[in-house]
Amino acid sequence: SQTIHQWPATLVQPVGSPLSLECTVEGTSNPNLYWYRQAAGRGLQLLFYSVGIGQISSEVPQNLSASRPQDRQFILSSKKLLLSDSGFYLCAWSPGILRQGSGANVLTFGAGSRLTVL
Amino acid sequence: AQSVSQHNHHVILSEAASLELGCNYSYGGTVNLFWYVQYPGQHLQLLLKYFSGDPLVKGIKGFEAEFIKSKFSFNLRKPSVQWSDTAEYFCAVSTNAGKSTFGDGTTLTVKP
Numbered sequence: 001s002q003t004i005h006q007w008p009a010t011l012v013q014p015v016g017s018p019l020s021l022e023c024t025v026e027g028t029s030n031p032n033l034y035w036y037r038q039a040a041g042r043g044l045q046l047l048f049y050s051v052g053i054g055q056i057s058s059e060v061p062q063n064l065s066a067s068r069p070q071d072r073q074f075i076l077s078s079k080k081l082l083l084s085d086s087g088f089y090l091c092a093w094s095p096g097i098l099r100q101g102s103g104a105n106v107l108t109f110g111a112g113s114r115l116t117v118l
Numbered sequence: 119a120q121s122v123s124q125h126n127h128h129v130i131l132s133e134a135a136s137l138e139l140g141c142n143y144s145y146g147g148t149v150n151l152f153w154y155v156q157y158p159g160q161h162l163q164l165l166l167k168y169f170s171g172d173p174l175v176k177g178i179k180g181f182e183a184e185f186i187k188s189k190f191s192f193n194l195r196k197p198s199v200q201w202s203d204t205a206e207y208f209c210a211v212s213t214n215a216g217k218s219t220f221g222d223g224t225t226l227t228v229k230p
Contacts, residue, residue, distance in 0.1 A: 043124075043223050046217060105150045106152070106164055107154075108164075109161050
């Protein structure tokens with residue numbers, strides 16, 4: 001069965017410090033990978049998605065970047081954190097074949113990483 | 119671009135009451151529709167989905183949702199809620215591009 005791991009679960013960082021959140025998926029190949037940010041009362045905002053190694057699409061211009069160095073690894077980074085980067089970050093995956101009605105668009109989420117920037 | 123609107127931010131019900139959470143979306147093409155649920159302390163998980171066919175879909179734990187294309191709606195229902203249904207519920211829309219757009223979520227509190 002497929003599993004998704006996300007770490008660290010909790011992170012407290014000073015303003016201006018770097019960030020690295022990691023996400024790995026097991027039990028599947030060629031997944032689509034996503035980073036979402038969840039804000040209280042604001043739903044989930046898609047930050048980045050990837051359909052393959054090295055292929056990253058950014059949805060919202062911001063202080064963050066994403067990379068996919070391996071098929072099942074997705075990393076969210078920042079060189080210098082801002083206060084506004086605080087939030088709950090969710091990694092998700094879906095099957096890699098985008099086909100209407102195939103279930104390809106069903107997302108499976110990780111446990112999330114809560115980032116507090118002080 | 120698609121957008122999703124959930125009408126209720128916080129709903130409080132007593133056990134055995136009926137539930138209906140509204141969800142409307144805006145997108146002119148073919149969509150996949152979802153409800154996800156996040157129970158306290160747990161991962162966000164799929165509750166039910168609609169791709170095609172019967173517009174009334176059934177999910178886990180007695181939940182169902184009805185897709186009304188003419189109203190661009192996908193409302194979630196349950197005839198009789200339980201205390202264990204206390205959670206946050208998210209409606210989502212996905213197109214063939216594979217990206218899902220979520221509503222702001224509805225927090226459901228069920229009083230025992």
